[in-house]
Amino acid sequence: MEFDEYQKLASRTALFAKDDKEYILMLICLGIAGESGEILEKVKHLVRDDKGVVTPERREGIKKEIGDVLWYLSQLARELDLSFDEIADANIKKLTSRLERDMLNSEGDDR
Ligand SMILES: [Mg+2]
Numbered sequence: 001m002e003f004d005e006y007q008k009l010a011s012r013t014a015l016f017a018k019d020d021k022e023y024i025l026m027l028i029c030l031g032i033a034g035e036s037g038e039i040l041e042k043v044k045h046l047v048r049d050d051k052g053v054v055t056p057e058r059r060e061g062i063k064k065e066i067g068d069v070l071w072y073l074s075q076l077a078r079e080l081d082l083s084f085d086e087i088a089d090a091n092i093k094k095l096t097s098r099l100e101r102d103m104l105n106s107e108g109d110d111r
Pocket of ligand 1: 035038064065068
């Protein structure tokens with residue numbers, strides 16, 4: 001599935017109680033934080049309880065939480081009129097440039 005196609009389909013399920021940009025952006029950002037926390041919690045259990053062994057069940061659970069984060073990121077991009085394809089393309093170009101210039105392990109957003 002293409003990123004923009006995902007964004008379009010996911011937006012059909014973005015139903016917010018208020019039609020208020022600030023409210024929606026806040027809910028989306030809280031959602032990103034909450035769902036990211038759910039990933040971390042599952043990874044914690046993977047490390048602590050499963051001794052680092054990735055069971056099929058754990059993998060599936062983490063996959064679902066990654067999807068939840070993806071959904072919120074998709075909504076954030078949409079609210080800011082950003083195309084998911086465009087974001088993915090720009091990100092891979094940035095990372096490829098850093099790789100080619102041996103700058104992956106240095107610091108700064110604009111390196
Ligand atoms: Mg979740």
